[in-house]
Amino acid sequence: MKNDTIQMGHGSGGKMSHDLIHNLFLSAFNNPCLNKLDDQAVLEIDGRRLAFSTDSYVVDPIFFPGGDIGELAVNGTINDVCMCGARPLFLSAGFIIEEGFSMKDLKKITESMQRAAKQAGAAIVTGDTKVVDKGKGDKVFINTSGIGIIEHSLDLSAGNIRPGDILLVSGSIGDHGVAILTKREGLSFESPVQSDTAALNGLVEEILRAGGDGLRTMRDPTRGGLAAILNEFAEASRVGLHIREESLPIKPPVAGACEILGLDPLNVANEGKLVAVVAHEKSEATLDAMRRHPLGKDAAIIGGAVAENPGMVTMETHIGGRRIVDLPVGEPLPRIC
Numbered sequence: 001m002k003n004d005t006i007q008m009g010h011g012s013g014g015k016m017s018h019d020l021i022h023n024l025f026l027s028a029f030n031n032p033c034l035n036k037l038d039d040q041a042v043l044e045i046d047g048r049r050l051a052f053s054t055d056s057y058v059v060d061p062i063f064f065p066g067g068d069i070g071e072l073a074v075n076g077t078i079n080d081v082c083m084c085g086a087r088p089l090f091l092s093a094g095f096i097i098e099e100g101f102s103m104k105d106l107k108k109i110t111e112s113m114q115r116a117a118k119q120a121g122a123a124i125v126t127g128d129t130k131v132v133d134k135g136k137g138d139k140v141f142i143n144t145s146g147i148g149i150i151e152h153s154l155d156l157s158a159g160n161i162r163p164g165d166i167l168l169v170s171g172s173i174g175d176h177g178v179a180i181l182t183k184r185e186g187l188s189f190e191s192p193v194q195s196d197t198a199a200l201n202g203l204v205e206e207i208l209r210a211g212g213d214g215l216r217t218m219r220d221p222t223r224g225g226l227a228a229i230l231n232e233f234a235e236a237s238r239v240g241l242h243i244r245e246e247s248l249p250i251k252p253p254v255a256g257a258c259e260i261l262g263l264d265p266l267n268v269a270n271e272g273k274l275v276a277v278v279a280h281e282k283s284e285a286t287l288d289a290m291r292r293h294p295l296g297k298d299a300a301i302i303g304g305a306v307a308e309n310p311g312m313v314t315m316e317t318h319i320g321g322r323r324i325v326d327l328p329v330g331e332p333l334p335r336i337c
Contacts, residue, residue, distance in 0.1 A: 013224025014267070014328030037232070038157055039080040039219060042150065049150035051086035053077055056143040060335040062109070064183045066176075066195030069142055070109035072271060072337060074116035074124075075199045077146040079220045082201040083274065084156045085208050086148030091117060093127040093144055098137035106140065120199035122146070152208060158236035160216040163307040166283035167243060168276045170203060170290055171196070171298040173226050174254045177268035180336045182257065191253040198272030203295045207276055210289035214282030220274045222337055224328050227266040229275050230313045231327045241313045243303030243325070266315075267328040269336045277305070 002019075009016035026035060033041040040053035055077050062069040074091065081088045093113065097106065117124050175196040182193060200220065207215065221229040226248075234241045250265050258265045272295065278286045283301060290296030303315075313325040 008334045009329070011223070011334070012328055012332075013222065013228045013269075015326075016329075017224070018327060036157055036159070037236070039083045040086070042084055051081045051084050051148045051150055052145070053080035054143065054145040055080060056141065057337055058138070058141050058335050059180065059337055060138065061180075061183055062105070062139055064195055065179045065192060067197040067271075068109055068112050069140065070111075070113035071116045072195075072197050073142040073144045074113050074120070074122075075197050076222065076271060076337065077144040078116075078120045078122060078199040078201055079271075079274070081146040081148040082204045083218045083220060084150065085152055085154060085204060085215075085218075086150045088120060088122045088146055088148040088201055090147045091122055091124045091144055092146075093124050093142065095127070095129045096137060096141040096143075097129065097131050098139055099131055099134040101139050109140065109142075116199065120201055154208075154213065154215060156215060156217050158217045158219070158233045161233055161237035161239055161277050161305050162216070162279075163239055163305050164280050165216055165277050165305040166280055166301055167230075167241065167303045167305070168278065168283065168287055168290065169221075169226065169249065169300055169302050170200070170274045170276070170296045171272075172249045172251045172254065173221070173270055173273060174250060174258060174265040174268035176271040177225070177263075177333050177336050178254045178257045180269075181261070181333055187257075189253050189257055193251070193253050193257065196270055196272035198295055200272065200274055200295060203274070203290065203293045206289045206293050206296070207286055210286045211276065211278045211282050214279035215286070216277040216279070218274050218276045221270050223269055225265070225267045225269055226275065227264070227313070227325050228327055230325060233275075233277065234311050234313050237305070238310045240306040240309035240311070241303065242306050242316070243313070244316045245318050246316075247300055247302045249298050249300050263332060264328075266325060268333065271337065280304075
């Protein structure tokens with residue numbers, strides 16, 4: 001690794017995160033489940049398949065347009081569990097709280113966590129609490145882990161993608177990252193941007209029904225945005241992925257904010273969207289099913305898998321050119337989840 005100390009970019013979901021995971025964590029913890037690098041581990045116990053995932057949340061600010069750190073923690077782990085098609089059942093919640101933190105705010109956060117879990121059909125069944133000295137933390141950090149049951153026979157993984165498969169995204173990209181940034185920096189735009197934080201398990205059920213054995217994989221594009229997920233797909237499957245800029249669903253306020261701030265919407269985090277890869281013959285049925293669900297009404301086909309340029313993501317731009325979509329470098333938006 002190039003750095004002797006941890007940098008903010010190591011948490012970006014981009015190149016530095018990729019290097020940290022591959023050069024340190026995979027080397028230390030090497031095993032078949034982990035090495036797939038999916039959003040969750042799929043475990044078989046007594047003939048039943050379970051999905052298990054964990055995530056930590058350090059978002060700043062903890063209350064933001066469209067949600068808060070508690071709702072985000074529950075929804076984020078629900079989404080990681082259900083990206084393999086699992087039905088989420090149980091969650092844990094671990095809190096690291098800074099001395100002096102408002103009890104009123106902590107109550108508000110826990111209540112939003114309970115609402116989010118109940119809405120997703122899951123229960124928070126275990127947890128932990130630690131308190132650190134004032135000045136040794138930043139209000140509150142939350143870790144959530146989740147377990148779900150897989151009730152189908154599909155093997156969904158990024159390594160399954162084949163040339164000819166179609167890429168779909170469930171809705172507008174970049175909403176969450178822009179909402180966090182504008183709140184943190186005190187920016188205002190004519191049309192305020194709301195975080196898209198949401199539990200996607202209901203949408204996933206519709207995709208499973210429509211995609212069937214043509215469904216290859218799903219992933220929610222959080223840190224590093226759509227660009228990071230597509231590069232992970234291309235690397236895992238050793239195919240090329242090609243997308244069209246004109247097909248990307250981006251809300252005008254998000255596009256405007258990114259232009260002003262010098263950000264690429266492809267690199268900006270989402271917390272209530274997913275990318276699905278399906279066989280060509282199932283793509284229209286899957287798109288229709290997504291659009292019938294409230295969380296997929298703006299779903300779009302954005303491109304597909306090709307045999308050329310294996311391991312690489314390319315994009316046809318608005319003006320007809322072609323550019324490489326690489327992993328984000330550095331950390332343009334720290335602490336967005």
